[in-house]
Amino acid sequence: MNPEMAMRVIKAENLTITYDGKPALEGVNFSLDEGETLLLLGPNGAGKTTLLRTIACFHREYRGKLEVFGKEPCGARELIGYVPQSHSLNERVPLTALEVVAMGGIYRYGFAHFKIPRETLMKAEEVLGFVGLGHVKDRLFRELSGGQKQRVLLARALMSDPRLLLLDEPLSALDPSARAEVAGVLNKIKRERGITMVITTHDINPLLEVGDRVMLINKRLIAFGRPEEVLQDSVIKSVYGPLARVIPVEGKLFCITGDVHIHRHGGGGL
């Protein structure tokens, strides 16, 4: 995409996000253009989810400038698809995969949704097929594997035809093959739909192939830029401690952080 033609999707200037007046994340400056994918990296409690929730308009206490598609975050809500952590959902509710996906498409109109409209169901089936889960549409959400649940939630987010996808730890608590499945779907979304994405993660490994930008935060902005700019020894050590390292192997970067995660630029594990 021609950078001069690309639309600015997110712009943050001197952004400080607070809870009850106390800063949770300070001094954030970055911008993200249409079609780009930002990988948001940092240790537990660094402020990754806080930043994501502020962009999604779930949290509104902040100072500085934050624009999404040139508007306040809440003004751009219709353009945003939010994918929460799957363990934050109440799985006691007996919903099928198809019903969960349809949820993403019915709240643009009406207040009572006794019956899901036929067109919405057809679209839900189509996006379930897009994420490779057409065969599980009638299975209960809670009976799906971790990777399948995450893909169902991705399908639900696609129902509203978003231009910005916000994903909160889409790889957490998944085994390596499920991580690869989800990363594959994210790659497909980027490739075929060109949707801008912000993805928070502890495990950057399977996602580096999809990431155009990496942001490292730890209560404040540590680094932001292209993966090869951010994934440097000195930068990684400043957040994860002296044991963290970045190792170049065959032209690719491997990132070893203190929490035993190994990240490689270009996808795959070490």
Added chain:
Amino acid sequence: MIPEYLLRALLASIMVSVLLGMLSPLINTKGLAFLTHALFHALLFGAVLGMIFGLLFENLALVMLTALIVTVTIVLLIAHLEKLGFSPDSAVGIVASFVAGLTVLGFGVLYKVMATRPYFPLGESIVSYLTGDIFLISLNSLTVLVLGGAFLFFVMLFLYRDFLYLSFDPEGMESYGGNVRAYLMVLYVLVGAIGTLIVQTVGLITLQVVAVLPGAIALMVSSDLRKVIGVSLLLTLGIQLSSVVLAYLTDIPPSGLATIMLGVIYGVLLFRR
């Protein structure tokens, strides 16, 4: 020949069953069991306040009206506290404790007002609110129960899917354009209004059990939504009708019988697991 009072009791049981059978799975999936506890306090306070007004204005219709207004106001207050950031447990705990204190105060006032109007027999009404007395339901009360119940049933039916989505993922619902606060308010008002409508037939003491257990049992025996609602409806209907018949034959209060039967079924299922 079935006595008229028994017929009225059976009809009331059917309406109560339809309402509780539908509501109970929602109470379980949304985690509203603690809210029904707050409902207990709200209803009792509303009934006591209603009886005071009923005596002062010599109009017993004010009892249910006041109970309804007080209960709905209190559940909306709980919903508002949750919106302000209180956890559901804290919101219910704060409001229920405060209302319990008001109820004690209300009883003091009620006894004083009753002493000034000895010709107005309200003592039985207080007992019927606590234990439920389905055999004493009047034709007027039955009409209110059926018409009001039908209205609440259809509101619940048309919003059922939305309430399920609200229980499943409120943030997701909000992010896709759903008005989470409005749905939560409507759900809480429904719970409060249904509680008010059925309290004199079910009884405050047993209300929480008959509102929670059918849904809990249905969710134990099935994971298919239609079956869950079907089991909950049939179970509530079977328990309510059989408790009325048993009560007719044995003179034991039907609400107590219903509670015991539900408890036994739940216990057996739990043990078999």
